[in-house]
Amino acid sequence: MELRRRPAGIRTGRGGIEEEEEEESGGRRREGREEEPMSPAARLFHAPHFNCHIIAIIGSGKEIDVDAIKAGIRATLARHPRFCSIQVLDDETEGKKARWVRTEVEVEKHLVIPDLHPDDEGGDTTAAADRLLEDYVASLCRSTMDASRPLWEFHILNFPTSEAAAVAVFRVHHSLGDGASLMSLLLACFRRTSDPDALPSLPEPHRPPRSPSAVSPPPALGHSALQGTEFHPKRFVHRTICLHHVKAIKNAMHCTINDVLVGVASAGFSRYLSRRYGESGRRLPENIRMRSTLLVNMRPTPTIHAMAAAMEEGNTSGDRWGNLLGYLLLPFPVAMYKDPLEYVRKGKAIADRKKNSMEALFTHRSAAVVFKHCGFKAAAALSKRVLSNTTLSFSNIIGPTEEIEFYGHPMVYLAPTVYGHPHALTLTLVSYMNTMKVVLAVDELAIPDPHQLLEDFADSLELIKEALPTRT
Structure with missing residues (x-):
């Protein structure tokens, strides 16, 4: 009896259409070829x-040694298949698919070391340094990366700020992977300060039994106020809050850290x-x-x-990598409650x-069917429609529980975010040791x-903590 090959289509397994492309890419690797097809989600991140792009601002506890960074990247990041491949976006009307093509990585061309010096004419050098850093990171969203090289950069700013002795800014195109996988990859390049040979340790995430698998004003804030916000320049700011306070609220109210952060x-x-409505003489x-x-x-998420x-071996044949995403629409109540615990x-x-x-699974499958x-264009239009009718993007990332270092530099803080999507506001929370x-x-x-x-x-966190019932 002749065995007939199943026609190509959307599989009922967990991987959908991206899983098919991953299997195809795995076959190409086994044949020794240097090309892999790009997944649908990776191609979506190239839509207009x-x-x-993902940006990670990394505070260093000491001045950054450029030679140490070069050597560290060569031994780790530059060996990962996605970080040593260029993206070839051919015209698919000619029957050619967008694909990854391996190339030689010249680490020096991915390092950017601007000659910047804080202006201390006003007498406050620290404030000037903070503003210079903020302006420099904001300028990155106005520039593009060279598509003839793998789409990632490492910027080194060797001047002290209010929080760090120096700062590194890692920029990578989102098509290289989802945020959780890229965060795991970045942390895999780091080591514990107490044990330079040991990888960072992360707390075990709480996973409810029926949660989706592997989860990771004026009207200006409204979804219809700013058309084309994805093309507008963005400003990136961050602040440290106390993780102990978040945990105290969690324990007192018998909920999760995610619940507290949403509140x-x-x-x-x-x-x-x-406040914004009050400034214009109106009530909320x-x-x-x-x-x-x-x-x-x-x-x-890969561990x-x-x-x-994977970086040591120079391949990811044993792991699933890329963007395999669904989404949830998470409402934020807007009201002035008398009881902050509300x-x-x-x-x-x-x-x-x-x-x-099952919202995340449904949205993922729906996007797969449309694609x-x-x-591709219909899938991109649908995704834009969804994001344009919501107010912001929100994510919470679990970070290391102890001090770590990147290529011999102690990390003071990590502040990741993303830009290029149709939202005027993106909120990201990431924990590190006893801070967030x-x-x-x-x-x-x-x-x-x-x-x-x-x-x-920050004030809201303090008010909620102060409202907790006092133990007697």
């Missing part, structure tokens, strides 16, 4: 409205919007709807140890409802005072 974010947005409306898009990684092994209660109720839904039957970074990427046409919004987040 989704030309997304704190809701309280912060409410304070900010109430009761019918404001603020919804965030929360991307969900639909496959288990740090797996990433370290924000956390409502945040927990919202998070519990989302954890028990398969309607094509609140990172904002904002369109200043919508949010002209992002530092005030950070202040409102």
Whole structure:
């Protein structure tokens, strides 16, 4: 009996259309070829409205040794297949698919060392350095990377700021991988300060039984106020809050850290919007709807140890890599409650409802169907429509629990974010030791005072903590 090959289509397994391309790419690797097809999600991140880049601002505890950084990158990051491949985006009408092509990496061409010196004419050198750093990082979203090389850069700013002795800025195109995988890869390049041979340790994430697998004002903030915000320059700001306070609220209210963070974010947005409306002589409306898009990684995130092994071997044949994403629409209540704990209660109720839904799986499968039957442009248009009708992007990242170093430099803080998508506001929270970074990427046409919004987040956390019942 003749065995017939199953026609190409969307598989019922967990990988969808991207899994098919991964299997094809694996076959090409086994045949010894140097090309791999790009996944649908990777191609989506090259669409005009989704030309997304990830930025990670890394504070160093000492002046950065450029030679040590070069040697470290050569031994780790530059050996990963995605970071030593260029992207060839051919015209698919001619039957050619977008693909990854291996190339030789010249690390020196990926290092950017600007000659910058803080202007201390006003007498406050630290404030000038902070502003210079902020302006420099903001300028990155106005520049493009050379497509003839792998799409990543490492910027070294060797001047002290209020938080660090020097700063490195890592920029990578989002098509190289999802945020969780790229974070694992970056941390796999780091080592513990207490043991330079040991990889960073992460806390075990809490996974509810029915959660999606592998999860990781004025009207200017509204979804319809700013058309084309993905093309506007962004400003990136961050602030450190106390992780111990977040955990104290979690323990007192018998919820998760995610529940607390949703509540704190809701309280912060409410304070900010109430002030903005008050400045124009109006009261905060009761019918404001603020919804965030929360991307969900639909496959288990590669472990740090797996990433370290992949870089050592120079391949990822044993791991699934790339963008395999669904999303949730997460509402943030906007109101001025007399009891600050009400924000956390409502945040927990919202998070519990989302954890028990199949929303992320449904959105992932729906996008796969649209891509398969309607094509790349239709999938990009659908994704843009969804994001354009929400207010912000939101993500929470679990970071190392102890001090780590990157290529011999102690890391003081890590502040990752993303730009290039149709949102005027992106909120990212990342933990590190006993602190948490609140990172904002904002369109200043919508949010002209992002530092005030950070202040409102910090104040909201303190108010919620102070409202906890006192133990007797």
